[in-house]
Amino acid sequence: MNGIPLINGIEYSWGDIVCTVGGVPVTGITGVEYADEQEITDNYGAGRYPVSRSKGRITCSGKLTLYSSEVNALVANTTNGRLQDLPSFDVIVSYIPFDGGMVVIDKLRNCSFKKNSRSWSEGDASKTIDLDLAVGYIEWGRPKR
Numbered sequence: 001m002n003g004i005p006l007i008n009g010i011e012y013s014w015g016d017i018v019c020t021v022g023g024v025p026v027t028g029i030t031g032v033e034y035a036d037e038q039e040i041t042d043n044y045g046a047g048r049y050p051v052s053r054s055k056g057r058i059t060c061s062g063k064l065t066l067y068s069s070e071v072n073a074l075v076a077n078t079t080n081g082r083l084q085d086l087p088s089f090d091v092i093v094s095y096i097p098f099d100g101g102m103v104v105i106d107k108l109r110n111c112s113f114k115k116n117s118r119s120w121s122e123g124d125a126s127k128t129i130d131l132d133l134a135v136g137y138i139e140w141g142r143p144k145r
Contacts, residue, residue, distance in 0.1 A: 010097065012095045012097060015098070016096055017094065018096055019032055019093050019094075020091070022090065026066065026070060028070030030066070030128050031064070031128075032062075032064055032065070032091075032093055033063040034060070034106070034133075035060070035061055036060045036135075036137070037059050038055055038056065038057070040053055040054070060135035062132075062133035062135045063131065063133060064131045065130050065131075066129055067126060068128070071129050074086070083131065084112065084114065084115070086113065089111050090111060091111050091135075092105060092108075102143035104143050106138065107141070109136045109137050111133045113131050113134075114131075114132040114134050117129070
């Protein structure tokens with residue numbers, strides 16, 4: 001950013017991430033994924049090549065990977081054991097480097113769990129559960145010092 005290459009610099013790592021679900025920091029998390037995708041259509045006129053583009057819907061997706069004990073804590077907040085029936089919540093993913101570098105905060109807004117499932121196999125010492133999210137929209141953060 002300042003034109004000087006940083007050889008052997010520090011990149012964000014898993015230890016720099018703080019994730020909150022519904023305002024509560026989640027410690028039993030082993031993965032987070034999120035993305036948005038937009039429909040982009042080429043518009044054709046004279047000739048073989050597009051003369052313009054149109055932008056359509058934006059669809060967002062997300063997934064949390066949590067230890068089963070963390071999922072059970074979420075289920076304890078339900079009235080019927082179904083994660084899908086929890087009210088909408090936000091997921092905040094903060095990248096906070098220990099060295100005082102650039103902080104980035106992404107916000108997944110109006111989220112709901114899409115499924116509630118468990119799967120165990122013989123020999124499992126601990127279990128992580130993938131929870132797919134319905135995401136309303138994503139506020140992509142910009143680096144801040």
